[in-house]
Amino acid sequence: DASQRFERGVDPGGQERALARAVQLIQSIAGGEAGPVIVTESEPNRPQRTPVRLRRTRLSQLLGAQFDDARVEATLAGLGMDIEPLPGGWHVTAPSYRFDIAIEADLIEEVARIVGYEAIGEDDAQGSERVRAQPETEPAEHAVLEVLAMRGYQEAVSYAFVDPRLQQQLFPDAAALALANPIASDLSVMRVSLWPGLLKAALENQRRQRERIRLFEHGARFECRDGTTHEIDTLAGVACGARWPEQWGVSAAMREPADFFDVKGDLQALFGALSPPASWRYEPQTHPCLHPGRSARLMRGDHPVGWLG
Incomplete structure (x- = not known):
């Protein structure tokens, strides 16, 4: 169990939420009043999330659809991500518990998942088809x-x-x-x-x-x-x-x-x-x-x- 848990990652910012939930359960069963929460941490040694750049052109290229900036920002903000507008796109910082957000394609997938794949229209692929040469000396x-x-x-x-x-x-x-x-x-x-x-x-x-x-x-x-x-x-x-x-x-x-x-x-x-x-x-x-x-x-x-x- 520990191996599976740590391979998937442990949220370094989840202790306070876990403590608050535990106190809530104890109070609902036994009553009483909770004291203040004291957190001691070493900020320099705490894992830092690296912002991921999301480009508008790449978003439309992979999904084959255009989305308003407001819709993209609302989608990512609703997932708990910090968004910083940039010329041509955004810098997005995922919350500490989202270990699966590492590259631009991960953010594009989240936009498509929340907006809904049914909202992305279908279109024929644009591109020429080439038939590979098959010399007689190289049979299939x-x-x-x-x-x-x-x-x-x-x-x-x-x-x-x-x-x-x-x-x-x-x-x-x-x-x-x-x-x-x-x-x-x-x-x-x-x-x-x-x-x-x-x-x-x-x-x-x-x-x-x-x-x-x-x-x-x-x-x-x-x-x-x-x-x-x-x-x-x-x-x-x-x-x-x-x-x-x-x-x-x-x-x-x-x-x-x-x-x-x-x-x-x-x-x-x-x-x-x-x-x-x-x-x-x-x-x-x-x-x-x-x-x-x-x-x-x-x-x-x-x-x-x-x-x-």
Whole structure:
């Protein structure tokens, strides 16, 4: 209770009002006469409220309506605020118990609340609309995700913070950003890849007797380089189990486990929706968490953009 009260603030000028109310209750029950109130305070150490400037132009700009000065002043004065007229506006000092009045927008909100939102007329927005360019080499996000969905993948959403032990096993040389106040010990570092979350999701599906798993995720990963953390937009996927889903007419040979070339075919379909397939190529390379001889670096032109394995 004390924490909540002091986080919201304590009115430094409320003691006299509280004392007067307590005396009133005591007198109504027990009678008697109250003595004088003696207040001892250190004025230099008492919190001071800083005046907030309210401009007429800003008031009309945010609310989209014009108000008479007398109406604005009466509204704020009725809330116990001290008002000092200025050229083009006012200096307003809120009472000591109004901790929520700190900036100009707070005062504008109070005017709108007291005057009434129904008193502010409606009008069409004034401004030109611009359609953002969408080059063919940069397809919309939904188009990319639809390609994976048509290939049988389902979208997963995982935490951006992961188990440090799992991430260390997958990426032993990658520096990770540790959280100062994690929600759990196994969610204490920011992910350097989407793979840890996808692998945990695949494992949970296997525990529930899911034999064929196709998952993908679109999200941010975090790299620490040169003392700076970089947030990188990333797309990743995982494929486990049979090559084809179980259905009539699918032979046992077609139900063999998916391999490197099955996932490569999914990527080829994805690349065809992104840009000319000729701009993508594969280079044999090794990764700490991928099987040797069954991994490749994805290149777009001369730039490495991902891994396959």
